[in-house]
Amino acid sequence: MSEESNIDIYRRRFLSGTASAAAGLAVAPGVMLTEVANARPADQAVTSEVRWGMLIDTNKCDNGCNDCVSACNEEHNLGGFDRPATDAQWIRTVTLKDKQTGNVQTLPLLCQHCEHPPCVDVCPTGASFKREDGIVLVDKHICIGCRYCMMACPYKARSFIHEKLQDQMPYSPRGKGTVESCTFCVHRVDEGITPACVEACTAEDHNAMTFGDMNDPDSEISQQLERYSSRQIRADLDLNTGVRYRGI
Amino acid sequence: MKQQEFKEISGGKPFYMVLGFFGLFVLAALGSAWYMEHNGHWVTGMNNQIVWGMPHVFAVFLIVAASGALNVASISSVFQKTAYKPLARLSGLLAIALLVGGLAVLVLDLGRPDRLIVAMTYYNFKSIFAWNIILYTGFMVVVGIYLWMMMERKMNRFTKVAGFSAFIWRLILTTGTGSIFGFLVARSAYDTAIMAPMFIVMSFSFGLAIFILVLMGLYNWSDRPLGDSILFKLKNLLGVFVASVLYFVLAYHLTNLYITRDHGVEEFILLNGGVYTSLFWIVQVGLGSLVPLALLYSPSTGQSRGWIGIASLLVIIGGLAQMYVIIIGGQAFPMELFPGKEVSSAFYDGVVGSYTPSLPEIVLGIGGVAIALAATFVGVRVLRFLPSSLADEAVDPHYSAREAEATA
Amino acid sequence: MTKYSFITLILGLLLGAIAPVIAEDDAADGNSGSFYIPEAQRRFSEAQGCVEPTDEMRANHMEYILDQRDATVHEGIRTKQYSLVECINCHVSDAPDAPRYESEKHFCNSCHTYASVSIDCFQCHADRPVKTSRFNSRPRIDSHRAGDINTTMPEQLNVSANEGTGNE
Numbered sequence: 001m002s003e004e005s006n007i008d009i010y011r012r013r014f015l016s017g018t019a020s021a022a023a024g025l026a027v028a029p030g031v032m033l034t035e036v037a038n039a040r041p042a043d044q045a046v047t048s049e050v051r052w053g054m055l056i057d058t059n060k061c062d063n064g065c066n067d068c069v070s071a072c073n074e075e076h077n078l079g080g081f082d083r084p085a086t087d088a089q090w091i092r093t094v095t096l097k098d099k100q101t102g103n104v105q106t107l108p109l110l111c112q113h114c115e116h117p118p119c120v121d122v123c124p125t126g127a128s129f130k131r132e133d134g135i136v137l138v139d140k141h142i143c144i145g146c147r148y149c150m151m152a153c154p155y156k157a158r159s160f161i162h163e164k165l166q167d168q169m170p171y172s173p174r175g176k177g178t179v180e181s182c183t184f185c186v187h188r189v190d191e192g193i194t195p196a197c198v199e200a201c202t203a204e205d206h207n208a209m210t211f212g213d214m215n216d217p218d219s220e221i222s223q224q225l226e227r228y229s230s231r232q233i234r235a236d237l238d239l240n241t242g243v244r245y246r247g248i
Numbered sequence: 249m250k251q252q253e254f255k256e257i258s259g260g261k262p263f264y265m266v267l268g269f270f271g272l273f274v275l276a277a278l279g280s281a282w283y284m285e286h287n288g289h290w291v292t293g294m295n296n297q298i299v300w301g302m303p304h305v306f307a308v309f310l311i312v313a314a315s316g317a318l319n320v321a322s323i324s325s326v327f328q329k330t331a332y333k334p335l336a337r338l339s340g341l342l343a344i345a346l347l348v349g350g351l352a353v354l355v356l357d358l359g360r361p362d363r364l365i366v367a368m369t370y371y372n373f374k375s376i377f378a379w380n381i382i383l384y385t386g387f388m389v390v391v392g393i394y395l396w397m398m399m400e401r402k403m404n405r406f407t408k409v410a411g412f413s414a415f416i417w418r419l420i421l422t423t424g425t426g427s428i429f430g431f432l433v434a435r436s437a438y439d440t441a442i443m444a445p446m447f448i449v450m451s452f453s454f455g456l457a458i459f460i461l462v463l464m465g466l467y468n469w470s471d472r473p474l475g476d477s478i479l480f481k482l483k484n485l486l487g488v489f490v491a492s493v494l495y496f497v498l499a500y501h502l503t504n505l506y507i508t509r510d511h512g513v514e515e516f517i518l519l520n521g522g523v524y525t526s527l528f529w530i531v532q533v534g535l536g537s538l539v540p541l542a543l544l545y546s547p548s549t550g551q552s553r554g555w556i557g558i559a560s561l562l563v564i565i566g567g568l569a570q571m572y573v574i575i576i577g578g579q580a581f582p583m584e585l586f587p588g589k590e591v592s593s594a595f596y597d598g599v600v601g602s603y604t605p606s607l608p609e610i611v612l613g614i615g616g617v618a619i620a621l622a623a624t625f626v627g628v629r630v631l632r633f634l635p636s637s638l639a640d641e642a643v644d645p646h647y648s649a650r651e652a653e654a655t656a
Numbered sequence: 657m658t659k660y661s662f663i664t665l666i667l668g669l670l671l672g673a674i675a676p677v678i679a680e681d682d683a684a685d686g687n688s689g690s691f692y693i694p695e696a697q698r699r700f701s702e703a704q705g706c707v708e709p710t711d712e713m714r715a716n717h718m719e720y721i722l723d724q725r726d727a728t729v730h731e732g733i734r735t736k737q738y739s740l741v742e743c744i745n746c747h748v749s750d751a752p753d754a755p756r757y758e759s760e761k762h763f764c765n766s767c768h769t770y771a772s773v774s775i776d777c778f779q780c781h782a783d784r785p786v787k788t789s790r791f792n793s794r795p796r797i798d799s800h801r802a803g804d805i806n807t808t809m810p811e812q813l814n815v816s817a818n819e820g821t822g823n824e
Binding site: 081083084085086087088089092093094095096097098099100109118120121122123124125126127142143144145146147148150151152153154155156158159160161162163164176177178179233234237248 | 285287288289290295296297299300358359360361363364366367370371372374375376377378380381428431432433434435579583585586588589590591592593594595596597598602
Binding site: 042044046137169170171176186189191194202219 | 725727729730731732733734735736741744756776779780781782785786788794795796797798
């Protein structure tokens with residue numbers, strides 16, 4: 001099982017601490033290239049040593065590009081019912097036109113995975129919670145569907161499931177009467193793989209999205225955040241979001 | 249003043265007819281709750297932009313009114329106004345009934361109402377909603393005990409303590425209800441400390457208006473005398489509360505009008521918000537506040553029962569409109585994520601959220617009112633909540649002195 | 657003893673006598689009568705059918721599922737032994753015409769209908785295996801991307817165009 005060999009490989013790399021040669025990537029599928037800090041065996045709980053974050057360079061976002069949105073919809077089977085007002089949307093592209101200057105830009109907007117999420121504060125049952133590694137999730141086992149988190153989210157990131165669903169993806173359970181939002185593809189992140197939106201953006205060579213561990217100074221995202229100025233949307237709310245933007 | 253006598257209302261066919269009438273609305277509400285839960289919320293008007301709709305307008309209104317309905321009892325027990333003492337039992341009963349009605353609507357609208365047990369066993373104590381669950385259920389217990397102290401002669405000496413506890417509890421409860429909105433930083437219409445006291449004063453106003461109507465209705469229906477003395481005290485008090493609500497609304501909007509950042513939402517509510525603007529000016533301020541004030545205090549209409557009833561009804565309608573503007577208008581106005589930019593997306597960013605109340609939602613909301621009224625009706629039939637007479641001679645402590653003065 | 661209680665006693669004794677016979681019939685012959693248990697696609701090991709002995713699973717599978725769900729959702733523990741996805745992978749066929757969760761022929765419902773215990777797992781969870789290519793050529797976090805990291809602000813720090821692959 002390739003999954004088991006990955007765990008062994010994670011452990012070996014952790015012990016040796018060396019990066020593999022280029023050949024490693026070219027040859028075998030599933031060979032790990034993840035930084036040592038991202039290696040986490042399946043039976044180990046997440047810790048706050050890692051903080052997952054995303055950097056979006058809006059200068060590289062084409063007006064009209066929807067690759068990240070399509071990838072997300074496909075990954076989680078968010079297929080709509082042709083009812084845009086009630087269909088779920090985990091990531092969306094927003095077009096901004098400056099009222100004063102007329103400048104137009106697009107950017108993707110998703111759950112910001114705040115450090116101090118208002119949605120987590122207001123959830124009466126604690127279903128909306130922040131994992132130790134910074135990913136904000138909904139525990140749909142205890143969500144009662146009150147939608148208070150949707151009232152509280154400053155980014156309108158959450159969606160309520162308004163109808164009975166079928167054919168859910170096994171790693172992305174979702175059902176009628178509960179609230180959901182972008183999970184940073186937690187099922188992929190836990191295996192050391194980038195979220196679907198980032199993968200699509202990179203695969204199409206736009207390279208607008210970077211995902212990684214913000215607590216690791218050597219990760220790509222940390223280096224970019226340190227080198228170039230970035231900001232949070234609604235920074236005045238002091239939520240310390242996990243998603244940062246350049247070019248807004 | 250002779251000893252107040254409490255008696256149940258009579259039963260029989262007329263009683264069951266009225267109860268059946270309420271029961272129809274309750275059944276309809278249960279049916280629409282099942283319809284919404286079975287098909288999913290897409291059959292309602294609520295969507296990902298307007299997540300709380302008519303059921304919440306009704307539910308929050310009933311819950312706010314519930315805490316206000318207890319006011320009359322508080323005035324007698326806490327503020328020691330003996331003239332209100334005969335009304336205290338009905339006040340407690342109405343408070344519990346309204347709360348039950350409001351909670352029923354709230355719970356039946358949940359996405360997963362089958363998880364009510366989860367809501368009562370998993371608590372996130374940073375959430376004001378979680379505190380409200382405890383406050384609401386506790387309210388029923390506290391008022392229940394208060395009623396017991398009042399209605400059992402042996403326990404009468406504890407009435408004051410129980411009344412005081414109930415009074416404090418309902419202040420905390422209504423503060424919690426207002427804070428549901430006040431604590432939300434995301435939306436321009438919320439995120440303000442004035443929500444809590446405004447809701448408290450709203451509770452005084454709506455609760456008393458409902459109390460007056462229920463009182464007049466019950467006494468009319470059971471052919472018991474209701475004297476002017478008590479009724480005019482209540483209607484004058486209602487006028488004070490309506491004016492206070494108007495003051496808080498004024499303070500809220502004036503403050504927002506001063507702050508440039510909030511001009512958008514103010515323009516929306518006060519000027520170009522379509523249905524929200526009409527509801528605010530015509531129904532909430534006009535019909536719901538100014539007209540009742542005129543009716544209640546004008547010498548010609550203020551002394552007439554019919555007009556007092558109409559004024560109370562208008563206050564209630566104005567209250568529902570106020571809830572609609574706060575809850576739905578507050579959600580409809582788009583959140584300001586990018587100041588200075590025109591925003592558009594496939595997820596309705598930057599546009600006013602559109603919401604049309606659907607029939608199942610309205611039926612559910614009205615069902616909550618029916619539950620409250622039915623519970624009150626059954627209560628006064630089964631137990632001794634209602635004084636046999638609220639005529640002036642029975643109620644007015646200074647009646648004999650005034651009579652003597654008049655005839656002298 | 658009155659007439660009716662006597663009749664009731666006789667009927668009760670008769671029923672008590674035949675009941676073990678009926679029950680035994682169902683238990684011994686797994687798929688006979690109205691109680692149908694679908695066959696799993698795989699075995700856990702030669703010795704054991706499921707991840708725990710069958711009797712143990714019958715009695716306590718809900719405990720394992722409940723514990724695992726909290727561990728997975730809140731702590732990111734994704735061990736496979738008690739994972740619901742793995743249960744489905746073994747116990748439910750992915751054939752297009754395989755029964756869905758509402759049918760009595762679905763593995764979970766076959767017993768739950770009989771036991772009259774309603775479950776709501778499949779309102780959210782997939783009720784059949786779905787093949788996903790998760791480990792083949794999926795980009796790893798912090799794997800190097802071809803091309804420049806940054807092309808928008810060349811007047812700032814030197815950006816080395818990273819050729820090739822491998823970690824920095």
